[in-house]
Amino acid sequence: MNAHQIREQFPILKQHVNGHPLVYLDSAATSQKPSSVIQAVTDYYEGYNANVHRGVHTLGSKATDAYEGARDKVAQFINAEFSSQIIFTRGATSAINLVASSYGVSVCGPGDEIVLTPMEHHSNLIPWQQLAKKTGATLKYIPLQDDGTIDLKDVEATITDQTKIVAMVYVSNVLGTINPMEQVAEIAHRHGAKLVVDGSQSTPHIAVDVQQLDCDFYALSGHKMCGPTGIGVLYGKKDLLEQMEPIEFGGEMIDHVDLFDSTWKELPWKFEGGTPLIAEAVGLSAAIDFLNDIGMDAIHQHEMQLAHYAMEKMTKMDGIEIYGPKTERSGLITFNLADVHPHDLATVVDAYGIAIRAGHHCCQPLMRWLNVSSTARASFYMYNTEDDVDRLIEGLVKAKEYFSDAIG
Numbered sequence: 001m002n003a004h005q006i007r008e009q010f011p012i013l014k015q016h017v018n019g020h021p022l023v024y025l026d027s028a029a030t031s032q033k034p035s036s037v038i039q040a041v042t043d044y045y046e047g048y049n050a051n052v053h054r055g056v057h058t059l060g061s062k063a064t065d066a067y068e069g070a071r072d073k074v075a076q077f078i079n080a081e082f083s084s085q086i087i088f089t090r091g092a093t094s095a096i097n098l099v100a101s102s103y104g105v106s107v108c109g110p111g112d113e114i115v116l117t118p119m120e121h122h123s124n125l126i127p128w129q130q131l132a133k134k135t136g137a138t139l140k141y142i143p144l145q146d147d148g149t150i151d152l153k154d155v156e157a158t159i160t161d162q163t164k165i166v167a168m169v170y171v172s173n174v175l176g177t178i179n180p181m182e183q184v185a186e187i188a189h190r191h192g193a194k195l196v197v198d199g200s201q202s203t204p205h206i207a208v209d210v211q212q213l214d215c216d217f218y219a220l221s222g223h224k225m226c227g228p229t230g231i232g233v234l235y236g237k238k239d240l241l242e243q244m245e246p247i248e249f250g251g252e253m254i255d256h257v258d259l260f261d262s263t264w265k266e267l268p269w270k271f272e273g274g275t276p277l278i279a280e281a282v283g284l285s286a287a288i289d290f291l292n293d294i295g296m297d298a299i300h301q302h303e304m305q306l307a308h309y310a311m312e313k314m315t316k317m318d319g320i321e322i323y324g325p326k327t328e329r330s331g332l333i334t335f336n337l338a339d340v341h342p343h344d345l346a347t348v349v350d351a352y353g354i355a356i357r358a359g360h361h362c363c364q365p366l367m368r369w370l371n372v373s374s375t376a377r378a379s380f381y382m383y384n385t386e387d388d389v390d391r392l393i394e395g396l397v398k399a400k401e402y403f404s405d406a407i408g
């Protein structure tokens, strides 16, 4: 994999920011888009923009084929058995909310348990809090080890026969922890519980096989995997999706409508009320082609190398604290540097054209577990190079000097 060549395919990365060539290290928040994705969306609007599943005119058929083709593409990409198991949503957040509001409401009641971890993004936490409040179910948390991983013994101890749902992030957006999803699925199923996987940070970076994971639901966001914003996916096991009620009602999702009652279309359309995300699905399809052309294993390998290179350099810096496991982790580094506030740090490196993220990363309970109010985070993707890491290190050194002078 040649990151320098890949980078050439991302127009946005060619610009200067604050007088310096842009170093983009915030792909965990949203990835950049290659020309092929931007072109696919433009081609749709310029060539065959039409609503799908309605009418028989040529543009409508072309748009429908592209939209349904995108569904097939996603199914292959995560190895779903059937395309009808792929439901297009606005993002991972909407996908998780759909499971909580439909499946969750139908199975949870007082005395039932929903099991989470403290490393969940708010999007995989608040829907379950709301479900617990609505149904009288209880939330339980698998504790974290000191290094930010979970121990399977604790998973065994937390999941019981009262557990209805286990919801867990596959790859943490803060710690970089890669959770043992297959083993968690096995434990959950042994107790009759269903596993909901938040795949927002795994799908862009590692090869995902939902059948091998044996998860019951899997949520992902298109914009973190080189696709457009505003599109995500909910995958679910067929029997579960079939038994679930839609949560949005209106056009496109109905079969027969009477004045006082209606019936729904079959999967997946019963969950896609209204005009769907056509341009976004077309863009996501092009993004998957782009990822497949490079290869998910090559992408993962490259990010591991970069993270390792960055980790080696960063651990040598005085006053740095890096969070999460030392090995077996994804390509992002969350850290704090001496007494410099992460927002100040991000502001200073931005002056050198380096984009990193600062804040709680939508993981407030995890920040409390880390005993910090916020952190800085550098996250890598296939277009980042060792030069980017070197620029980051230079930026951090400058920030530290700047603030020690100011304090001194």
Ligand code: 7TS
Pocket: 028, 029, 030, 090, 091, 092, 093, 094, 121, 123, 124, 169, 171, 172, 173, 198, 200, 201, 221, 232, 361, 362
């Ligand atoms: N789950 C995880 C693990 C995430 O990292 C994110 C977004 C989401 C869910 C929500 O995805 P959405 O596309 O529906 O918004 N994470 C981040 C982040 O780390 N910084 O900004 C957004």
